[in-house]
Amino acid sequence: MKIFYDENIPYAKEFFSDFGELVPFAGRELSAEQIKEADVLLVRSITKVNEQLLHLNTSLKFVGTATIGFDHVDQNYLKQRGVVFTNAPGCNAISVAEYVLSALMVMVERLDFDLKTKTIGIVGAGNTGTRLSEKLDAFGINYLLCDPLLEKAGDSRTFSSLKEILGCDIISLHVPITQKGDHRTFHMFDDLLLSELSNQQILINSCRGEVINNQALLQLKKSQKGPHIILDVWENEPNVLTELIPYCEITTAHIAGYSLEGKARGTEMLYQALSKLVNKPIEKQLEQFLPKAEIEYGNQHSQNELFSVKQRVFDVYDVRRDDKIFREQLNIKSFDYLRKNYPVRREFSALELSVQQCWPDTLKNLGFNVKD
Numbered sequence: 001m002k003i004f005y006d007e008n009i010p011y012a013k014e015f016f017s018d019f020g021e022l023v024p025f026a027g028r029e030l031s032a033e034q035i036k037e038a039d040v041l042l043v044r045s046i047t048k049v050n051e052q053l054l055h056l057n058t059s060l061k062f063v064g065t066a067t068i069g070f071d072h073v074d075q076n077y078l079k080q081r082g083v084v085f086t087n088a089p090g091c092n093a094i095s096v097a098e099y100v101l102s103a104l105m106v107m108v109e110r111l112d113f114d115l116k117t118k119t120i121g122i123v124g125a126g127n128t129g130t131r132l133s134e135k136l137d138a139f140g141i142n143y144l145l146c147d148p149l150l151e152k153a154g155d156s157r158t159f160s161s162l163k164e165i166l167g168c169d170i171i172s173l174h175v176p177i178t179q180k181g182d183h184r185t186f187h188m189f190d191d192l193l194l195s196e197l198s199n200q201q202i203l204i205n206s207c208r209g210e211v212i213n214n215q216a217l218l219q220l221k222k223s224q225k226g227p228h229i230i231l232d233v234w235e236n237e238p239n240v241l242t243e244l245i246p247y248c249e250i251t252t253a254h255i256a257g258y259s260l261e262g263k264a265r266g267t268e269m270l271y272q273a274l275s276k277l278v279n280k281p282i283e284k285q286l287e288q289f290l291p292k293a294e295i296e297y298g299n300q301h302s303q304n305e306l307f308s309v310k311q312r313v314f315d316v317y318d319v320r321r322d323d324k325i326f327r328e329q330l331n332i333k334s335f336d337y338l339r340k341n342y343p344v345r346r347e348f349s350a351l352e353l354s355v356q357q358c359w360p361d362t363l364k365n366l367g368f369n370v371k372d
């Protein structure tokens, strides 16, 4: 079996070497000629999987994307060809939720407000929106959920309208990109909707760049209006609207989901799906490959819950590291380079904390590994 895999899929060799011959490729450069003999294709979001890529191939049986999003895959075409397809739902949802939490802590420091007095509007209550809401619950922060599709499907949670979300202090976007239908998300935040937001609000986009009209956002910010902006994702990646960067509080290179655990979970999910397809027993698990985390644990403790949690969050992940890299290096290195060479980042669960430390229950509920 010939398995072609994106070179940016971690632990691909460890998981797939028993299946056959492994051939790595650069995600944006893959050609139809190159993969004409592939039996299995493992991609990330930057490879467009469609007829144009696959028309020379007659042997393909399985396509997997080690990502949550699958807007880069023409599923109808794969179905017609009888090729099995899977994505990795939820693989990096914790990572995205921790990115948002870290960004919120930065904004707490910068704007000096009490997070517990704020309400966060979560648009899209699927895997990432839900993980975020769980962390907000753990910390006692108010939030509203907006997801008309889940609401219609009978999800038992309480939902709010987009209009209600627009009144929240902080808005965090967690929807897939969709081009049509009643709930399409392409340019969901267009000039009209953006102009309804005040300069007291914070808007966070860590889902897909095209959910916000970036040009409209730039014009609004240029006129010194609009909310504080945190952008991990951009329209037209990798060619981002660099003019927008100085108007944002935090900017990163589509890495919200790039914790080591998040990326590696994606690989593990594809391994499980392929094993099932070829009737191979599941013999490998992610934990075998993940290194022990080397996280320097700060010694600031406080009876103040917000202060304590902020320190522990920054011990594991301070999004300012990635914002700095992005601002300083985007002109020198490419967007894709910054993503491919992303420094190791772990999830809260990688930090072992003693129960003796302040606010152990809050930290445990937030996902830290609190040992009795």
Ligand SMILES: NC(=O)c1ccc[n+]([C@@H]2O[C@H](COP(=O)([O-])OP(=O)(O)OC[C@H]3O[C@@H](n4cnc5c(N)ncnc54)[C@H](O)[C@@H]3O)[C@@H](O)[C@H]2O)c1
Pocket (backbone or CB within 6 Å): 068, 069, 070, 089, 090, 092, 093, 096, 123, 124, 125, 126, 127, 128, 129, 146, 147, 148, 149, 150, 174, 175, 176, 177, 178, 183, 184, 185, 206, 207, 208, 232, 233, 254, 255, 256, 257, 258
């Ligand atoms: N920045 C990153 O690194 C990163 C990481 C993971 C996922 N993502 C992106 O985030 C998206 C969401 O991820 P997920 O795992 O939560 O996906 P998901 O499919 O589990 O959840 C998405 C939710 O959005 C809802 N939705 C769709 N249209 C909506 C609308 N108009 N208004 C409100 N809700 C709507 C859906 O009903 C669904 O419940 C992914 O599709 C992917 O594009 C980005």
Ligand SMILES: O=C(O)[C@H](O)[C@H](O)COP(=O)(O)O
Pocket (backbone or CB within 6 Å): 008, 043, 044, 045, 046, 066, 067, 068, 069, 070, 092, 254, 255, 256, 257, 258
């Ligand atoms: O959809 C996803 O899972 C995320 O956007 C993910 O972080 C994409 O990563 P990429 O495939 O672009 O490396």
